[in-house]
Amino acid sequence: MIFESLAEKLQNTFKKLRGHGRLSAEDVNAAMRDIRMALLEADVNFKVVKSFVAKIKERAIGANILESLTPAQAVIKIVNEELTELMGGTVSRINIAANPPTIIMMVGLQGAGKTTSVGKLGTMLKKQGKHPLFVAADVYRPAAVKQLQVIGKQLDIPVFSMAEGSNPVTIAEKSLEHAHSHANDVVIIDTAGRLHINEELMQELKFIKDNVHPHEILLVVDAMTGQDAVNVAESFNADLGLDGVVLTKMDGDARGGAALSVKAVTGCPIKFVGTGEKLDALEPFYPDRMASRILDMGDVLSLIEKA
Amino acid sequence: MGFFNKLKSSLTKTRKSFTEKIEQLVIGYADINEECLDELEEILISADVGVHTTMKLMDDVRAGIKKKEINSPQDLQPFLIKRIGEILSTGEDKACIAQTGPTVLLVIGVNGVGKTTTIGKLAKYYKNKNKSVILAAADTFRAAAIDQLQIWGNRANADVIAHTEGADPAAVVFDALKAAISRKADILIIDTAGRLHTKANLMDELNKIYRVIKREIPDAPHETLLILDATTGQNAIHQAELFTKAAPISGVILTKLDGTAKGGVVIGIKEQLAMPVKWIGVGEGEDDLQPFDAEDFATALFEK
Ligand SMILES: Nc1nc2c(ncn2[C@@H]2O[C@H](COP(=O)(O)OP(=O)(O)OP(=O)(O)O)[C@@H](O)[C@H]2O)c(=O)[nH]1
Ligand SMILES: Nc1nc2c(ncn2[C@@H]2O[C@H](COP(=O)(O)OP(=O)(O)OP(=O)(O)O)[C@@H](O)[C@H]2O)c(=O)[nH]1
Ligand SMILES: [Mg+2]
Ligand SMILES: [Mg+2]
Numbered sequence: 170m171i172f173e174s175l176a177e178k179l180q181n182t183f184k185k186l187r188g189h190g191r192l193s194a195e196d197v198n199a200a201m202r203d204i205r206m207a208l209l210e211a212d213v214n215f216k217v218v219k220s221f222v223a224k225i226k227e228r229a230i231g232a233n234i235l236e237s238l239t240p241a242q243a244v245i246k247i248v249n250e251e252l253t254e255l256m257g258g259t260v261s262r263i264n265i266a267a268n269p270p271t272i273i274m275m276v277g278l279q280g281a282g283k284t285t286s287v288g289k290l291g292t293m294l295k296k297q298g299k300h301p302l303f304v305a306a307d308v309y310r311p312a313a314v315k316q317l318q319v320i321g322k323q324l325d326i327p328v329f330s331m332a333e334g335s336n337p338v339t340i341a342e343k344s345l346e347h348a349h350s351h352a353n354d355v356v357i358i359d360t361a362g363r364l365h366i367n368e369e370l371m372q373e374l375k376f377i378k379d380n381v382h383p384h385e386i387l388l389v390v391d392a393m394t395g396q397d398a399v400n401v402a403e404s405f406n407a408d409l410g411l412d413g414v415v416l417t418k419m420d421g422d423a424r425g426g427a428a429l430s431v432k433a434v435t436g437c438p439i440k441f442v443g444t445g446e447k448l449d450a451l452e453p454f455y456p457d458r459m460a461s462r463i464l465d466m467g468d469v470l471s472l473i474e475k476a
Numbered sequence: 477m478g479f480f481n482k483l484k485s486s487l488t489k490t491r492k493s494f495t496e497k498i499e500q501l502v503i504g505y506a507d508i509n510e511e512c513l514d515e516l517e518e519i520l521i522s523a524d525v526g527v528h529t530t531m532k533l534m535d536d537v538r539a540g541i542k543k544k545e546i547n548s549p550q551d552l553q554p555f556l557i558k559r560i561g562e563i564l565s566t567g568e569d570k571a572c573i574a575q576t577g578p579t580v581l582l583v584i585g586v587n588g589v590g591k592t593t594t595i596g597k598l599a600k601y602y603k604n605k606n607k608s609v610i611l612a613a614a615d616t617f618r619a620a621a622i623d624q625l626q627i628w629g630n631r632a633n634a635d636v637i638a639h640t641e642g643a644d645p646a647a648v649v650f651d652a653l654k655a656a657i658s659r660k661a662d663i664l665i666i667d668t669a670g671r672l673h674t675k676a677n678l679m680d681e682l683n684k685i686y687r688v689i690k691r692e693i694p695d696a697p698h699e700t701l702l703i704l705d706a707t708t709g710q711n712a713i714h715q716a717e718l719f720t721k722a723a724p725i726s727g728v729i730l731t732k733l734d735g736t737a738k739g740g741v742v743i744g745i746k747e748q749l750a751m752p753v754k755w756i757g758v759g760e761g762e763d764d765l766q767p768f769d770a771e772d773f774a775t776a777l778f779e780k
Contacts, residue, residue, distance in 0.1 A: 212709035280588025311627035319619035395524040395709025397737035421672040
């Protein structure tokens with residue numbers, strides 16, 4: 170199946186119209202429909218799309234169209250600027266505590282990529298000269314502890330775990346004592362995947378938070394997530410107060426509208442993206458790249474920048 | 477920041493149940509007008525039905541209005557439930573079972589969707605029907621994937637054929653086929669590593685597994701099951717398109733429907749690719765697997 174890129178769609182839309190110099194409200198409406206469709210196809214939440222398109226429309230009506238640009242390009246430029254701005258600046262840093270250890274807690278839905286991301290952050294921080302400790306606080310998923318242990322072994326990073334049947338809150342607490350006595354300056358807590366509507370398990374996360382006071386709570390979100398991303402992000406943020414997002418599985422061909430949805434409802438930055446299963450496949454998040462990925466714009470943008 | 481706040485408050489409203497929304501639609505509009513249809517469109521989009529299939533369904537609705545099958549907003553929901561039920565149940569489901577020898581199920585999908593867990597549930601299901609079940613640990617890549625499958629094997633009391641981490645998955649599958657034949661097992665379920673459909677080398681690896689199965693048992697795999705996470709958006713359609721090239725898919729299992737995601741994306745898959753949905757996963761426990769019912773699913777799409 171061939172998806173027409175937004176740029177082509179907009180070009181076709183404007184071809185049918187006459188608007189020159191200034192865009193009329195009518196021209197803009199036709200273009201807004203294209204933009205709306207493109208964002209929905211990219212899995213941006215429909216409510217987010219609605220507010221966003223309204224904002225674009227405001228800017229586009231009566232906008233001055235530079236001689237060198239076609240109306241389509243002018244609109245894309247506006248969309249891209251707004252999208253990039255909405256996605257926020259580049260923040261790919263972890264809040265480092267004044268008094269070590271820095272405590273990081275990973276949360277999210279089942280299978281999002283939390284445990285793998287613990288390994289990736291460990292790799293990154295170790296390279297920066299830190300001495301991380303991994304904490305196996307997922308006591309539910311079969312072989313979750315073993316999974317973290319295998320990852321820890323690969324990276325030569327110690328893993329704190331307790332006997333089967335231990336409580337995740339206790340595990341998290343005790344891990345801090347371990348970190349103090351073993352001079353670990355970063356503690357990364359792997360938690361079990363859970364649904365945002367599971368009150369009991371969300372309460373467990375709150376208990377962990379209240380007992381260990383993490384400096385950084387990161388929500389791990391699968392880039393392939395659809396319309397539900399907003400509900401998930403909103404719930405986790407309301408219960409825990411998130412400091413950042415890790416967007417995983419970006420090595421695929423998902424357009425990643427979830428990124429925009431999550432950013433829009435939580436307001437908190439997407440700090441890293443996961444780009445593979447290997448433990449070094451973690452990159453900083455670039456809002457402008459994400460914007461053109463969501464809009465499937467490829468080279469169009471660089472052309473416009475030059476114009 | 478005004479943007480975020482406005483959005484937040486509008487989202488709280490949409491979190492109200494969709495049934496409620498449909499009811500409001502019915503109350504809010506005496507007649508069907510464009511605004512009313514727009515709202516309906518939003519309900520479909522918000523369930524991940526996707527732009528393409530939503531437009532198709534909306535065309536159906538408009539045609540229904542012309543033909544006087546839909547006369548008032550009240551008629552919209554039943555019309556759509558019926559229509560979606562039809563899309564989902566066409567061509568349904570010949571459960572394939574081997575005439576002689578083991579029935580082989582190959583389980584595939586992208587990372588983290590619930591393959592291994594679903595295999596545990598299926599093992600339990602067949603065990604409960606007094607079938608002998610063998611599991612093949614052909615995910616040799618992911619950390620502790622073998623241990624995870626072994627725990628599920630223990631729970632279901634099914635044997636697990638495994639090599640060590642890093643071994644050739646096709647070799648594991650070969651051994652498992654031999655074991656299933658010699659032990660006269662009824663069912664062999666093969667767990668594979670999660671892989672993104674865009675990675676050519678991993679798709680080749682999957683195709684090799686598929687060919688090994690075919691070579692040993694020509695009418696196998698009797699089922700090739702694509703696992704899809706209900707939380708997934710429009711990417712699921714690409715997943716189905718590309719996986720079926722490496723190993724022709726006989727059915728889809730939709731997991732994690734116990735969340736709030738409605739898995740509307742399977743409507744698109746069904747409509748565009750005509751693959752039957754066989755099971756749904758509704759939790760992490762061994763009994764959290766249900767046969768798929770098209771009409772129930774269509775109804776649930778409009779509920780919270
Ligand atoms: N391709 C790709 N796969 C990833 C990425 N991050 C994680 N994965 C894979 O996704 C699957 C799930 O990853 P986990 O780290 O186990 O996810 P989790 O959130 O800890 O899962 P639960 O603990 O079961 O909730 C594994 O197969 C990982 O290898 C990524 O960035 N790209
Ligand atoms: N809530 C819920 N969680 C599920 C369901 N099915 C699986 N899970 C959870 O999803 C996570 C991933 O499941 P796995 O079975 O490991 O997924 P997988 O596809 O084998 O993952 P990889 O082998 O890493 O690709 C685990 O935490 C499971 O407990 C379901 O139906 N509902
Ligand atoms: Mg995990
Ligand atoms: Mg697995």
